[in-house]
Amino acid sequence: MAENAVDVVDLGNTVPDFSLWGMFAQADWIVQLVMLLLFGASLGCWAIIYDKSLRVRRITAQADRFDAEFWSGNSLEDFYDRIKKNPDHPMAALFVAAMREWQRSATGRNGSQISMGLQDRIYRVMxxxxxREMERxxxxxxxxxxxxxxxxFVGLFGTVWGIMNAFENIAMTHNSSLAVVAPGIAEALFATAMGLVxxxxAVVxxxxISNDLGRYANRLEGFADEFGTILSRQLDEEHH
Structure with missing residues (x-):
């Protein structure tokens, strides 16, 4: 009876901690490594999500303002002179690159001739x-x-390892009670949860973000086609 009483007291004193920190601290070092890896990956994902979300929102607003000014009917040369030193968003960079090529070619040979391949060069530059901008x-x-x-799958690896530890505890203690099995199972499930978290x-x-950037890329390409048409029309007018 005395031995049984001692066993009960020992079990009571070694009740596993099922808090998040407790499960991490009690886990095998390999499971801990898996958890740390997943936690670091999660932090990295959230940093990228935050940065990209702000960036997409910002360049969309900048593109709206650029469109309003570009189609306002004001001089494109004056517009170019204002932003050529600091094209701070992709659509402005696209406009500046095309205008720079246009002016470089238009002023060649004392402005008397324009290269027949100018239109192709402008489209290539755009x-x-x-x-380049979409890659960034x-x-x-x-x-x-x-x-x-x-x-x-990384979380699943931690899960498998935790379950293996649970079975090892059963084999060592010859006891399959919940008190013996629960800590290993809890650690295993915690690794799975971290993998899903x-x-x-990241997937969502x-x-x-990919869909938003795809729409923005289509917007850039549409502007490139429209601006190329404008320059092509102006080139034809100069030839006639």
Whole structure:
């Protein structure tokens, strides 16, 4: 009876801590490493999500203001002179690149002739500018995609390892009671949860930001086509 009483007291004194920190502290070091990896990945994802969301919102507002001024009917040369030193968003960079090529070619040979390949060069410059600006906007999105696709499996690895530890405890103690099994199972499920917590926002944000940037890329390409048409029309007028 005395031994049984001692056993009861020991079990009471070693009740596992099922708080988040407690489950982390009691976990095997490999499971802890998995948890830390997932936690770091989650923080990185949220930093990218915050930065990209603000960036998309900002460049969209800048593009709206640019469109309003571009189509206001004012002189394109004056507009270009104002923003050429600091094109601070992709649409402005696209406009400046095309105008710079236009003016460089238009003033060649003392302004008497314009290269027959000017239109092609302008379109090429605009395509390169769109590609470069979109590459900058899409930087680090692959990290979201990677975390979204791999985090559940990393969490699953922690889950499997935690369950293996639970079975090892059963084998060592010859006791399959809930008090023996529960800590390992809890750690395992916690690793799974962390994998999902990292993956779900990453996948949702990647899809949302990719769609927003896709629409913005279409907007840039549409502006490039319209502006190219304007310059082509002006070129034809100068030839006649």
């Amino acid at each position: 395509r390169v500018t769109v590609s 906007l899409e930087s680090y999105l692959n990290f979201l995609a990677t975390v979204g696709s791999t985090a559940p 990292a993956a779900i926002p 944000a990647y899809n949302k």
